[in-house]
Amino acid sequence: MSSVNETPQTKLPSFAQKLVQSGYITIGQLEKAIIQKQKGHLSLLAILPLITGRPLPKEALAYYRLEQLSKLKAKYGLEYLDPESETIDWTEIENLFRTVLPFEICRRYQILPLQKQESDRKVLHLAMVDPANQEILDDLRRILRDKELQFERRVIARADYQKLVEIYRSRQEEALSGHRLSQEQDLKTIVDITDIFEDGQSLPHLNRELADEDLGLIQEANQGTIISVVNNILVQAIESKATEIHLEPQENQLTIRFRQDGLLRSAGEPISREATPAIISRLKILANLDVREKSRPQQGKMTKTFSGRKIDFRLHTLPSQHGEKILLRVFDSRSPLWPLDELITSQETCKLVRTMIERQAGLILLTAPAGGGCSTSFYSLLAHRNQGDVNIGTVETSIERGLNGITQVEIADGQGQDYASILPSFRNQDVDIIGIDRLVDSSTVAHALEAALTGHLVISSLPLNNAFAAIARLNQLAEPALVADTLVGVINQRLVRRVCQVCRLKHQPKREELAKFGLSPAQAAQYSFYKANSLTAEEIIQARGKGRLCRHCHGIGYQSQIGVFEVITITPDLKTCIAENKPADMLKKAATGAGFKSLLAYGLELVRQGYTTLEEIDRVMADKLTLPSLSAANNPDIPPDVFGRIEAIEQLLKALNGELQSLKQEINLNSPKNSPKSVNTTIIDQELPDLTNSVLSSRNRSSDKEMIVSAAPVYEELTDPGDWEQLKRQLEANQDLIVSSDSEDPFSVEVNTSFPSALDPWF
Numbered sequence: 001m002s003s004v005n006e007t008p009q010t011k012l013p014s015f016a017q018k019l020v021q022s023g024y025i026t027i028g029q030l031e032k033a034i035i036q037k038q039k040g041h042l043s044l045l046a047i048l049p050l051i052t053g054r055p056l057p058k059e060a061l062a063y064y065r066l067e068q069l070s071k072l073k074a075k076y077g078l079e080y081l082d083p084e085s086e087t088i089d090w091t092e093i094e095n096l097f098r099t100v101l102p103f104e105i106c107r108r109y110q111i112l113p114l115q116k117q118e119s120d121r122k123v124l125h126l127a128m129v130d131p132a133n134q135e136i137l138d139d140l141r142r143i144l145r146d147k148e149l150q151f152e153r154r155v156i157a158r159a160d161y162q163k164l165v166e167i168y169r170s171r172q173e174e175a176l177s178g179h180r181l182s183q184e185q186d187l188k189t190i191v192d193i194t195d196i197f198e199d200g201q202s203l204p205h206l207n208r209e210l211a212d213e214d215l216g217l218i219q220e221a222n223q224g225t226i227i228s229v230v231n232n233i234l235v236q237a238i239e240s241k242a243t244e245i246h247l248e249p250q251e252n253q254l255t256i257r258f259r260q261d262g263l264l265r266s267a268g269e270p271i272s273r274e275a276t277p278a279i280i281s282r283l284k285i286l287a288n289l290d291v292r293e294k295s296r297p298q299q300g301k302m303t304k305t306f307s308g309r310k311i312d313f314r315l316h317t318l319p320s321q322h323g324e325k326i327l328l329r330v331f332d333s334r335s336p337l338w339p340l341d342e343l344i345t346s347q348e349t350c351k352l353v354r355t356m357i358e359r360q361a362g363l364i365l366l367t368a369p370a371g372g373g374c375s376t377s378f379y380s381l382l383a384h385r386n387q388g389d390v391n392i393g394t395v396e397t398s399i400e401r402g403l404n405g406i407t408q409v410e411i412a413d414g415q416g417q418d419y420a421s422i423l424p425s426f427r428n429q430d431v432d433i434i435g436i437d438r439l440v441d442s443s444t445v446a447h448a449l450e451a452a453l454t455g456h457l458v459i460s461s462l463p464l465n466n467a468f469a470a471i472a473r474l475n476q477l478a479e480p481a482l483v484a485d486t487l488v489g490v491i492n493q494r495l496v497r498r499v500c501q502v503c504r505l506k507h508q509p510k511r512e513e514l515a516k517f518g519l520s521p522a523q524a525a526q527y528s529f530y531k532a533n534s535l536t537a538e539e540i541i542q543a544r545g546k547g548r549l550c551r552h553c554h555g556i557g558y559q560s561q562i563g564v565f566e567v568i569t570i571t572p573d574l575k576t577c578i579a580e581n582k583p584a585d586m587l588k589k590a591a592t593g594a595g596f597k598s599l600l601a602y603g604l605e606l607v608r609q610g611y612t613t614l615e616e617i618d619r620v621m622a623d624k625l626t627l628p629s630l631s632a633a634n635n636p637d638i639p640p641d642v643f644g645r646i647e648a649i650e651q652l653l654k655a656l657n658g659e660l661q662s663l664k665q666e667i668n669l670n671s672p673k674n675s676p677k678s679v680n681t682t683i684i685d686q687e688l689p690d691l692t693n694s695v696l697s698s699r700n701r702s703s704d705k706e707m708i709v710s711a712a713p714v715y716e717e718l719t720d721p722g723d724w725e726q727l728k729r730q731l732e733a734n735q736d737l738i739v740s741s742d743s744e745d746p747f748s749v750e751v752n753t754s755f756p757s758a759l760d761p762w763f
Contacts, residue, residue: 015064024060025052072155081114081127081156083164089115090171100124100147103168104502104552109136110161114154122149127156142609143501146345226278229271230286233279234313236267238306243330247283249276249323261497261561262371266537280317280324287315295319301398309334314398331400343380344565345611346602352567353491357381357459362488363452365439366461367470373495373563374461375400375437381459382406382435394435395422407431423447427454436460445477452486465623467492467568468584468591475581484570484579492566494599496606496616497558499532503550504557507531509614516625517604517614527608531615532557562611564620566599600624 019025025033025048033047045064049055069080096113097103101124106112110129117123124144130136131153144151156164233256237245242258245267249255253270271279284291287300298317303310312331317324340357344350356364364381368374379401386392386405393407402408407429411417419436420443426434439445439460452458462470467490474483507529514524533550534557535543543549553559568574574590582590603617618625 015060015067018063019048019056019060022057022060024048024054024057068157072157076131076155078131078153078155081112081154081160083156083160088164088167090168092116093168094171096124100149101143102501102552104550105143107165108502109133109139110158111136111140112156112161112164116149122147124149124151125154126151127154127161129156129158129161131155139610146342148341226275226282229275229279230282233267234304234311235306237328237330238311238332241332245326245328245330247280247326247328249273249280249320249325251322254279259371260556261558262495263497276323280326283315283326283328284317287313289315289317294324312400333402337383337401338376338380340380340384343377343563345562345609346565346597346605349565349567349597349602352489352569353381353565354384356489356491356567356569357384357457359457359488361452361455361457363448363458363460363486364488365470365474365490366459367464367467367490367492368461368494369465370463371495373493373561374463377491377493377563378435378437378459378461379403382433385433385457390432391430392433392435393426393429393431394437395419395426396435396437398437406435419444420447423451426451426456431456433457433459438463439474439477442477445474449478449482449486453482466584467566468587471568471578471587472584475578480581481579484575487570487578489570490568492568492599494564494603494620495561496564496603496612496620497532498560498562498611499530499613499616500550500553500557500559501610502552503533504530505533507613513614517600517617519604528610529607530610530613532613534558558616562606564599564603564606566597566602568596598624 016030020027020030029051033044033051036047036051037044045056045061065082065084069082072078073080092115093113096116097106100116101111101113112127114125114127117125126140128136140151233245237258240258240260242260244259244264246257246259246264247254248257250270250273252273254273254276255270256267257264258267259265281291284298284300286302288302289298289300296319299315301312301314303312305311310333312333314329314331316327316329318327319325340353341347341350344353366374366377366381368377382392382394382403386403388405391407392405393409395409395411397411399408399410409422411419411422419440423434423436423444424447434448434451434456436444436448436458437460439448439462448458448460462473464470464473470490470492471483471487474487509524509529511521514521519527533553533555535555540549540555543555549555568591570578571590574587577587577590600617600621603612603621606612607614607617
């Protein structure tokens with residue numbers, strides 16, 4: 001009797017014991033419930049009411065919940081988050097999703113940001129389903145390091161986390177419903193619909209929804225429809241964060257492309273040729289251009305309102321074979337003005353720039369190719385000094401961003417204004433810091449250097465790819481001695497795309513690729529390489545149809561951009577070279593001697609930190625890279641990877657020989673009857689036919705056989721004692737270790753599946 005009643009009870013968890021003691025369930029019913037749980041997929045909490053015919057008491061559920069949370073606390077040594085007993089500040093959480101940790105990343109890692117603490121040290125409080133996952137913790141440290149944030153963890157039950165995610169989604173859906181109503185209003189008011197077209201003919205119609213795949217669906221309609229077409233193009237560009245809109249007339253159609261993150265992408269299917277004149281005319285009317293003038297370039301601007309913020313559009317026309325090509329530059333007044341420490345991720349480089357910008361006088365020169373981010377840096381430098389204690393003025397061909405507290409002068413076309421006529425006036429205005437968007441000619445350079453020499457800090461730019469070429473160019477436009485006396489430093493930069501943190505793929509580059517960037521395998525071991533999960537247009541459509549498209553980057557693989565910087569400070573040696581009008585290569589040698597960090601070194605640091613990819617560095621800085629040198633360069637008959645594989649095999653043989661000696665010593669210490677079973681070990685590389693016929697290492701001990709077959713380096717370096725232990729486990733007696741030539745190349749791309757417990761990042 002006691003064995004029936006006591007044995008099961010002594011093995012039951014305290015929650016089950018409480019249920020038995022309360023009379024809710026008998027021991028027999030409980031045993032039946034446990035058996036059903038083991039056979040099926042239902043939880044014990046779901047099975048118990050089915051067996052007893054009664055719902056679980058609230059007290060029992062509360063006890064069970066507390067018991068599970070206590071177990072989590074004991075397991076991880078962290079306080080737990082109980083959403084049922086604590087108040088969840090959704091306003092704070094949603095703000096943290098926007099500004100610190102995007103929801104997609106949090107959902108992937110099963111993290112919930114709770115609160116940002118601003119005190120002696122900045123701390124982000126988090127709730128985590130798996131707070132002991134070291135890879136998640138490493139990624140968090142990397143992401144938050146740039147924001148100068150530390151984090152403190154609490155543990156949360158998986159079921160509670162799922163519920164909170166659903167609550168957040170519901171809140172977003174409610175907000176989205178309100179946004180759709182606002183957007184419908186924006187579509188009607190972004191331009192004045194009372195404007196009248198000069199061309200009053202019946203015009204084709206564009207689908208109002210303007211989805212990517214139906215941008216070109218046009219049917220007969222009236223003038224109001226063309227207004228809607230233009231509205232939709234502008235709205236789509238704003239919402240996709242495009243910086244440029246290109247309308248390109250072709251022989252039979254109008255192609256529309258947006259520039260996003262530095263690259264042009266199709267905005268959908270082309271529009272029919274019949275609609276092209278009306279759309280071009282509509283845009284010219286909005287920009288106050290002459291609609292009838294189609295034989296010469298024109299430029300104008302317009303300002304519209306979208307979702308409560310001002311959007312500036314700068315329109316440029318260009319007569320072409322099939323009609324006027326239109327370029328619209330988009331300037332969003334709400335786009336972030338980056339502080340220097342966020343613009344420049346390297347603390348060392350940022351410190352150099354801060355030292356420059358704090359100077360009282362001199363010339364700071366920005367250099368970059370078109371689209372390299374000079375304008376962003378120009379405004380960030382000005383904003384850094386705009387603290388109310390100095391008088392700042394700028395001269396700009398086109399004011400891209402208004403800065404409160406700064407006098408900005410735009411050079412007006414057709415009014416006889418130029419840099420040379422405006423810059424002298426700044427001295428009468430007692431301006432301390434002068435911003436010049438471009439040094440366009442020798443006259444402008446002369447005024448800039450004169451201002452720098454007479455106690456003003458001047459910030460300007462030259463649109464060149466090379467910082468040292470920019471210095472040489474200054475020497476051509478002015479006296480080298482004057483340039484040497486006034487130049488404080490040069491900031492050379494590029495923009496690379498950030499790899500999507502949600503859908504990126506782990507990647508191991510091949511030796512040849514590493515050599516291209518000047519990286520050795522030992523150096524590469526310090527990196528975590530990633531590859532963008534960039535989909536083709538067809539793959540994007542398929543992924544969207546299956547609900548598997550990454551909502552963070554929408555299949556592009558990248559999202560937003562980050563700057564790559566090269567800062568040249570004017571040292572005494574470099575100053576001498578400038579004054580002596582040395583060529584660019586001599587200037588570079590003098591700067592390199594001062595220990596500056598090159599663009600490539602900065603870019604590789606971004607790769608190491610997981611911000612971008614080697615492929616992106618290659619795209620933007622191909623001129624900075626070198627081709628790998630091969631040991632077999634003089635013998636084209638030898639494949640270039642043979643020597644690397646031979647080296648890897650030699651390392652493996654050394655490891656095996658060392659392990660063999662260790663095993664022999666163990667054998668000598670043991671009695672003969674305990675000697676390990678003999679093994680015949682053969683090492684073959686199937687991709688080296690000349691070596692295949694000779695056994696690299698073979699020793700017969702018995703009929704058992706262990707074979708290691710390699711098509712690529714298995715072990716590159718075995719210097720860590722931990723590697724020997726790993727090898728020992730792999731070479732235990734009777735264990736077959738086979739790495740065939742059909743196996744995946746260890747240098748190939750691998751999907752990042754380091755978080756098997758995380759929810760699907762696509763939804």
